[in-house]
Amino acid sequence: MSERASLEDLYRDLHAHPELGFEEHRTAGVAAERMRALGLDVIEGIGGTGIAAVLENGDGPVVWLRADMDALPVEELTGLEYASTVSVVGPDGTDTKLMHACGHDMHVIWLIGAMEELATALSEWSGTIVAIFQPAEETIAGARAMIADGLLDRVPRPSVVLGQHVAPFPAGIISVTSGAAMAGVDDLTIVLHGRGGHGSRPETTIDPVLAAASTVVRLQSVVSREVTPGKLAVLTVGRLHAGTKSNIIPDHAELDVNIRSVESEVRDRVLGSVRRIVEAEATASGMTVPPQITVNAAAPATVNSPEHTERLRNRFVTEWGDRVIDYGTVS
Secondary structure (H helix, E strand, C coil), X not given: XXXXXXXXXHHHHHHHCCCXXXXXXXXXXXXXXXXXXXXXXXXXXXXXXXXXXEEEECCCCEEEEEEECCCECCCCCCCCCCCCCCEEECCCCCEEECECCCCHHHHHHHHHHHHHHHHCCHHHCCEEEEEEEECXXXXXXXXXXXXXXXXXXXXXXXXXXXXXXXXXXXXXXXXXXXXXXXXXXXXXXXXXXXXXXXXXXXXXXXXXXXXXXXXXXXXXXXXXXXXXCCXXXXXEEXXXXXXXXXXXXXXXXXXXXXXXXXXXXXXXXXXXXXXXXXXXXXXXXXXXXXXXXXXXXXXXXXXXXXXHHHHHHHHHHHHHHHHEECCCCEC
């Protein structure tokens, strides 16, 4: 890839080479290279693989523009000529396919393109722009890692931070939302401890597969029966794993649960209900070892400043008219 490849070509390249959180070495290298080509001061390795690039242009506010870089452990089946064929060995030792299924490759391209435009239009604005290329958004760890690594002391502190995300809108449509724009998340792993044995003698076991299946069904009642209609809440069981063979009852089962919410009261209610249901199903199954509930990641809702949002919306409307919408809160 040439140093100044077109943004379209660069997008295809990044899409074909996805990397998981804190492993975005190639992507970060591409971003740093493009920022240096603009003559910017670039700091690499912030919080692991994070990048900050500073463009100073006289007096004025300090604006951070942020893009995330990591991909997901998903096999790409799009059939595109630039589809990802990348795989890595996962934590469990199995081969894991990777894909930019959440659009972070596009986010990187947008930020590179924005910085290139700003660097060539210095007469049209004044102030300081800091481009932040953030690792590990999918694990909700990258931003914290960059802050913990002294980001706020290594570049000018922001007056405002602007981020963006792709969405399933028609091309050219831009959504700007004041207040709660994106739901918060809680990512849990639940382990139900049974007693294993041979499938021909289930009476000697405590079957964690049955308990896990009952738990999955019961969890689906939390949002529909315990959350006030109109309040945003989503509960998804994205993974259920147990056992190694059809005639062996395993000694434990694992569930990965993802929860989305905006209001703290709703979040507390859903989390409390999950714990109550899991513990009750374990008791109902006769389990002698309490279930484990581990919080893998948690982050509050993204709440946009009304003042800054309306200022941005007005400028966008002047530029793009009725292509600017307010989709509302995204779960």
